[in-house]
Amino acid sequence: MLLLRRCHGLTRCGPVSTHRHKVTPAVASCTARLCSSSGAEDQRLSQRTNWKHVLAGLLAGTGAVLAYGLHQHKAEQADVGVSTLEKSSPLPIFSQDEVTKHSSLEHGVWVTYKGSVYDITEFVAMHPGGNKILLAAGGALEPFWALYAVHNQEHVLEILSQYKVGELTEDDLKKQRAAEPTDPFSSDPERHPVLRINTRKPFNGEPPPEILSDSYITPAAFFFKRNHLPVPQVDPASYRLQVEGLPGGGLTLSLEDLKTKFPKHTVTATLQCAGNRRSDMNKVKAVKGLNWGITAIGNARWSGARLRDVLLAAGFGPDVARWARHVHFEGLDKDVTGTPYGSSIPLSKAVSEEGDVLLAYEMNGEEIPRDHGFPVRVVVPGVVGARNVKWLGRVVVSAEESGSHWQQHDYKGFSPGTDWDHVDFKSAPAIQELPIQSAITVPADGAVIDRSDETLTVTGYAWSGGGREVVRVDVSLDGGETWQVAQLRSGEKGQAPEAPPPPGRAWAWKLWEITAPLPPEAQELEIVCKAVDSSYNVQPDTVPPIWNLRGLLSNAWHRVTVRVRDD
Template sequence: MSLKNILLRTINQKNKYINLAATAVKINQEQYNYREQNRQYRKTVATALFSSVLIGTVLAEKSKNESKGKDKNKDDNICEAGERRPDLPTYRAEEVSKHDSVESFWVIYKNGVYDVTSFLPSHPGGDQIMNAGGLSIEPFWNVYGMHKTKDICALLESYRIGNLHEDDMMDHSGDELWVKEPSRDKRLIVKTSKPFNAEIPAKLQVEHFDTPNELFYVRQHMPVPELDSSQHRVRVTIENGETVTREFSLQQLDMFPRTQVRAALMCAGNRRSEMNEQVKPVKGISWQGGAISNAVWEGVLLVDVLRACGVDNTDVAGKHVIFTGSDIDATGVNFSTSIPLEQALNPSNRILLATHMNGAVLPPDHGHPLRAVVPGAPAVRSVKWLESITISKDESSSHWHQKDYRSFNASKTWETADFATAPPIYSLPVTSAICDPANGDTVVAKNGVVEIRGYAYSGGGAKILRVDISPDCGETWVQAEEMQTDDAPPQQHYSWTLWTARIPVRKEQKEIELWAKATDSNFNTQPEKFDDIWNIRGLLSNAYHRIKVQIKH
C-alpha cells in the first residue's frame, strides 16, 4: 500500500474516532444532566435494580443447582401469585381503577388485587410501572418474563389486599402489544384505552390558546411505536414510470429551511356524540367537543422536500401523496392515508414534516420523532410516526383511507353506502362549541350578565370572523366581544379562535338555553340542526352547539 493511501486511511480513521468521541461526549453530557435532575430518585432505583439483578442471579444459580437430579419436566420456580383467597375482600375493577396515583397505587394480577404504593420507589423498571395503575399487570409480566419467579410472586403477594370480582376477570392474551404505551395526563377524558383515545376537558380547552402537549387530545388507531430519533429515516418514493426513492434522516431534513405553523388539529368525528344523541345512532368514538387542540408545530415544509426529490409541480393531475406511519395493526399493516398532490405542493397550505410541538420534541403520542402536519384538514391526514411518503397515481389503499373518513348524505345506510365513490374528506367545515360553562352547570350572574367562553374553528385556511350566541333559541343573537386568534391571514389561517361572550339575563330568570354558531372568512356559517347533516359515521358534526345552564343571582 502506498504511503499516500496509508495517510488517507489514517486521516479517515482519525476523523471517524473524533466523530465517535464527540457523540460519546454529547451522550455522556446528556446522561449526566438527566442524572443530576433525578439523582435521588435514580439512586433509589439503581440500588433496587442492582439488588434485583443480584437476587435474580443468585436465585437462578440456586434453581440451577437444585434442579440437578430432579425431573427435568418439573419447574420449581413457577409463579403462584394471584390465586383466589376466601379470607380477603372482593373488589370490582372500577374501584381498583381509581387507585392509579403515587398516593394510592393498586394493581391486579389474575384473581388478586394488590396495593403496591409503598413499592413504587423501589421498582427496578422505574416509572414504567405507572402504566399499570389501577389495571392488570399480566400483560406487562407476559412481556417481562423475569417477574414470574417464586420470589417475586411472593413479594407481590405480600402486598395482597383482596380478590378481583369474578365478573371483572379478563383474558389478557394479546395485550402485550400495549404494555409500552406512554404515560398520559390523568386529566384527559379517556374514550378508549386500546387503542388510546382521549379528549381534553372542555373547560381546559379555553385556559390556553396553545394547548399544552400533555393536554392535547389523543387519537390512535394502533399501539404507539417506539422509535429512535437518531436512527429514524423517512423515505420519499416517486412512482412515475420508474420508481425513484430517496431517504432522509432527521439531521438531513435540517438542510431545508425550518419553519413554524400554528394550527389546530381536529378529528373529523369531533362532536359526534351530539349527532348521535340528537338524531340517531352513528358508528365511531363518542367524541364530545374535546377532539380538537391547538399547537405551534415546527419542521420543514413538505413542498421543499418534494421539490428537492424532483417532483414535477406541473404534472399533478390525478396524483396523490401517500403518508405511511410506523404504527402497525394486528395483521402487520401500517397506518396510511393520502392527500392530493396538488394540495401538497401548494405553499399556502403550509404542510409540514414536523419534529417539534410547542417548542418541545414531539411526544410519543403525537408522532415522535416525525409526523406530517396537514393544517386545515381532518387530523387523520396528519400521519404520525411518519416513515414514508409516496407520490403515486393511486390514493392510499389502506382501510383508513378507502373505508373511512368519507362523506355520505343523510339517507345513506351501511347497506347502501358505496365507499369507493364517496369523496374523501380533505378539509373541515366551520364549527364552534361552548366550553365554559358546561351543560347542566349553575352559573352566577354578575351585574345582570353571565359570561361564557368557547372555541371556534374552520378548515382549509379560513379564519373565524364572528361568533354569535343566542339566549332565546334563535330569536336574538349576541356577538362575542373578545376573540383570541392567530395573526395569520385568511386562506392561511389554521389555528382556532377562543372567544368570550357576555349574555344579559333577567333577574327572575332561573335557567337559560344557549346556542352558539360561528361564521368564517368564506362567510360559511354552521347549520342549525344535525338532522340534515347526519351520516353513518357521524363525521363533520358542526350544527349549533347548545347547552342549558341554571342561573344563580
C-alpha cells in the same frame, strides 16, 4: 353473484360440521334463504345480515363498526329464532395440527381462544368481509384481540361461544399460553389523568372543555389523543423517512437530515378529529364511532421541514405534475398483519407554497411527544386530523389516492338517509377540508348559576377548514331568538394577538368570549353559538339534516342549557 358466493361457502361447511353442536332448524332455513333468488327474500336477508359490515373493519381496528354488528347479530338471532347451541359433553379434543388444517373455506375455518376451538366457517362464509377474519384461520385469536381490545367484551364472547366445537389438547394449550403475545399497548406513554378516556387500547382521550379554552396554544398534555393502533417506539438515531414515487429512485432521510438540510418552518395550526362532537349526533340517532365530546380539537405551533421542499429535493418537477395527483403517507404504527396506518392528500396541497404542509418534528417548541407522532409527523393545516399521519415512515407520490382502509372505507360523509345496508364507501370522496365549527366550553351543560351574579360569561372556540378565517361568532342566551356578537382573540390573554394570516391561510382557531346580562326572571337559559368564516359559511342550526351513520362532520349550532338559581 354475491349470493352465489355465500351459498358456495356454506355448502362447503358440510365436511367439517361433524363435530359441531346441533343447531335448530331455523339455521338450515336461514341457509336455504341465502340461496333464494326471490327479491323479497333477498331484501329480508339483507335486513337480517346488515351486521356484515362489522367484518370489513374487524382487523383494521374499527371497533365502532364491530359494536354495531354485534347489536345487529342479536337482532338477527331473535328474528330467525336461533337458539344457543345444544350442549353436549364431553367436547372433542383437538390438537393444534388438526386446527391448523382448517384454515380455509374449503376445509373449514377454525380458530382457538383460551384453549377452546371454534368452527366459524358459517360466520365467515356468510359475510363479504370474512376475508379479514381468515387472517386468523387455523390459529389463535389472542394476537388479534390483544391489538383490538374492544373484542374482549362479554357480548363478543357470547357470539363466539355459539361456534365452539371442542378443546385444545393440554400440551398444545401449554404451548399456546407460553407463546401468548405480550400486551402491545404496554409501552404506550403515560397520559395526563385529566383526559376523558374514550378507549384505552388504543388510547383515545380528550381534555375537559374548560381547560381547552384556557390557552390559545394547547399544551401537548391536554391536546386530544387519537390513536388507531399501539404507539410505536422509534429510535430517533436510526429513524429513516422513505420518499418514493419520484424520478431518481427515491430519497431516504434521517431525522438529522430533516433538521439540517431543509429550512425550518413554524406554522400555528388547529387539528380536529373528523368525529369531534359525535356525541351530539348520538343524541339524535345512534352512530358508529368513538363518542367524542366537543374537545377532539386542539391548536399548536408545529415546526419542521416543508413537505414541498422535501419533494422538490426528491425530484418533483413539471414532468411529475403531469401525471401525479396524490401524496400518500404511511405511519410506523402497524397492525398484526404489518399493515400501517395510511392516508393521502391531493398533490396540489402538498406542493403548494401556500399549503404549509410540514414534516414536523417539534410541537410547541419541543420535540413532538410520542402520542403526537415522535419523531416526525405530517401536519396538513386546514385538513381533517386523519390525514395528519403520525410516526411518519413513508411518503409516496402517486397518480392514485391511497388504498388504505382509513382513506377508502372510513372518514367519509354520507346522507342522513344512508344506512349500513346501503352504504357504498366508494361513492363518497374522502374528507379533506373540514367545515366551519364552534363550541361552548364554559359554562358546561347542566351548570347552575346564581341570579345574584347579574351577568354570565360564555367562552368557546371557533375554527374553519381550508384556511378560511373565522370572522364572527354569534351567541344567544335564549335558544336563538336573539343574538349578540362575541369578542374574538387569536393569542393568549393579556398578550398581543398573532399577526393576521394571509388570505386562505388561516390555519389556527379563534377563542371567543362574551359577558352578557342575565335575562330577568329567567329560570333556565339555552345558550347557543354559531360561527361564520371568511367565505360566509355558517353552521347549520340542527343536527338531523347533517346526521350520518359514522357521526362525522358534526358542526351544528352548539347548545348548552344552564339553570338560574335564586338566592
